[in-house]
Amino acid sequence: MKRICASIVVCLAVLLMSGLASAKEGTPKAGPVAGTWECVAHGSVQGDVPFTLTLQQNKEMVTGTVATAQGEAAITTATYKKKVLDIHIEIPQGTYRVTGKLKEGRLSGDWSKDTDQKGAWEGKRVAPTKPPSQ
Numbered sequence: 001m002k003r004i005c006a007s008i009v010v011c012l013a014v015l016l017m018s019g020l021a022s023a024k025e026g027t028p029k030a031g032p033v034a035g036t037w038e039c040v041a042h043g044s045v046q047g048d049v050p051f052t053l054t055l056q057q058n059k060e061m062v063t064g065t066v067a068t069a070q071g072e073a074a075i076t077t078a079t080y081k082k083k084v085l086d087i088h089i090e091i092p093q094g095t096y097r098v099t100g101k102l103k104e105g106r107l108s109g110d111w112s113k114d115t116d117q118k119g120a121w122e123g124k125r126v127a128p129t130k131p132p133s134q
Helices: 002-026
Strands: 035-044 047-058 061-068 071-074 077-081 084-091 094-103 106-113 117-125
Antiparallel strands (some): 035 047, 077 084, 084 094
16 A cells, blocks of 8 residues: 555656646746836937836747836837847837847847937846735
8 A cells, every 4th residue: 555655656746747847848938138128218309318118028029118208109019139129119209210239238229210310228127026025
């Protein structure tokens, strides 16, 4: 009887471990640009403009939002290919293109608006907040 119980426990342990391994493999790893980024655009007619990028990444595809003091807009299209982030945002005031590279935990690059405005931008990732312990 002890031998049967021991065999059952071993089988359950093996099944549990293989299930955990499968679950780890099935969970996609967040891409390098995924997260919330506090940024500043330089060179606009309003001077420096702070904005927040909230990005999700699935392989090369990037989705998310951009928020400024004037409001929030969904990113129309975006990719992260060959270490270059390329974002397009279409709003009633025009189309923006934001490109940048990730280096040492920071994003930086150029932005442009279809009305011939352009400038540089930079951003740093916001550390995720931990839920309060109970």
